Amino acid sequence: MVNEPLIQSDLAQKINLLKKEMNAVILAHYYQDGEIQDIADFVGDSLQLAQAAVKTQADVIVFAGVHFMAETAKILNPDKLVLLPDLNAGCSLADDCPYDDFKAFRGKYPDHKVLSYINCSAAIKTLSDVIVTSSNAEKIVRSFPENQPLIFAPDKNLGAYLNKKLGKNMILWDGSCQVHEVFSERKMIDLKLRHPEALILAHPECTESILNHADYIGSTTGILNYAVSSPAKEFIVVTEPGIIHQMGKACPDKVFIPAPPEANCACNECPHMKLNTMEKIYLAMKNKFPEIILDAETLRLARLPIDKMLALS
Numbered sequence: 001m002v003n004e005p006l007i008q009s010d011l012a013q014k015i016n017l018l019k020k021e022m023n024a025v026i027l028a029h030y031y032q033d034g035e036i037q038d039i040a041d042f043v044g045d046s047l048q049l050a051q052a053a054v055k056t057q058a059d060v061i062v063f064a065g066v067h068f069m070a071e072t073a074k075i076l077n078p079d080k081l082v083l084l085p086d087l088n089a090g091c092s093l094a095d096d097c098p099y100d101d102f103k104a105f106r107g108k109y110p111d112h113k114v115l116s117y118i119n120c121s122a123a124i125k126t127l128s129d130v131i132v133t134s135s136n137a138e139k140i141v142r143s144f145p146e147n148q149p150l151i152f153a154p155d156k157n158l159g160a161y162l163n164k165k166l167g168k169n170m171i172l173w174d175g176s177c178q179v180h181e182v183f184s185e186r187k188m189i190d191l192k193l194r195h196p197e198a199l200i201l202a203h204p205e206c207t208e209s210i211l212n213h214a215d216y217i218g219s220t221t222g223i224l225n226y227a228v229s230s231p232a233k234e235f236i237v238v239t240e241p242g243i244i245h246q247m248g249k250a251c252p253d254k255v256f257i258p259a260p261p262e263a264n265c266a267c268n269e270c271p272h273m274k275l276n277t278m279e280k281i282y283l284a285m286k287n288k289f290p291e292i293i294l295d296a297e298t299l300r301l302a303r304l305p306i307d308k309m310l311a312l313s
């Protein structure tokens with residue numbers, strides 16, 4: 001494929017033209033760069049993006065997010081073209097839960113139901129009874145009878161948070177988010193000392209040592225909504241800093257401070273989410289490539305626990 005040289009400032013216009021020509025919709029996660037969020041038709045958390053994928057009348061879905069999110073959109077729209085601008089945009093949670101290993105793990109607990117965090121591959125979804133996201137996990141865990149034994153995969157931090165909050169004893173798969181796991185408790189406490197009025201808002205993918213300090217724990221949408229409705233003026237944001245784009249737009253008078261990792265950086269970006277660029281979005285639309293392709297059986301089996309989640313949400 002030969003592509004013409006691209007002028008950065010023209011990209012938004014070119015993408016908008018292609019959207020009309022192709023009857024395409026761009027769905028973007030909050031962790032995308034601000035310019036991508038601004039070109040998107042819908043920006044949301046993982047649950048909202050799945051719900052938007054169900055509702056869309058577009059012929060083409062361009063997913064500005066990571067692979068498992070685009071797979072979910074494809075599972076919900078088997079007959080539509082679903083494009084992911086960079087197929088390498090993975091997720092440590094999905095990557096650390098291979099199908100064969102998880103099948104063997106599940107086999108050890110035949111009487112358990114399997115709740116899988118949406119951050120897993122389509123193959124893992126086929127082995128799951130219900131999918132959850134960080135915004136509906138509590139509600140879905142509570143929907144099971146008290147005496148029903150449960151497996152929670154693949155995020156041990158979200159699973160441990162739910163176990164503690166709900167008094168559960170779910171068996172946890174040993175996976176974690178490479179971004180949320182490396183926030184520095186020491187630097188976060190230091191930030192709080194320098195900004196004593198700031199509230200700490202954290203995503204439940206963080207470790208317990210971080211969550212213990214949080215004034216609010218929730219999904220990206222939960223964090224955004226909390227900041228909007230709170231009377232506080234300063235917030236330390238302990239999740240991927242892409243969310244601060246919408247927080248700043250919604251509350252221009254408030255201050256949002258990204259929490260740093262232990263490494264020598266000021267903020268903690270997801271390297272997978274940040275693989276998407278305006279240029280790659282434009283090229284994916286122009287070339288109708290790279291697209292998400294899944295076999296019919298995976299599409300059929302992975303849809304069942306996603307539909308169950310949507311019905312329970």
Ligand code: 13P
Nearest residue numbers: 045046047133134219220
């Ligand atoms: P939510 O947007 O559902 O809170 O998920 C965060 C995340 O890490 C997505 O990869």
Ligand code: SF4
Nearest residue numbers: 091092177178179270
């Ligand atoms: Fe996966 Fe973590 Fe990146 Fe979300 S932030 S896509 S959970 S690696």
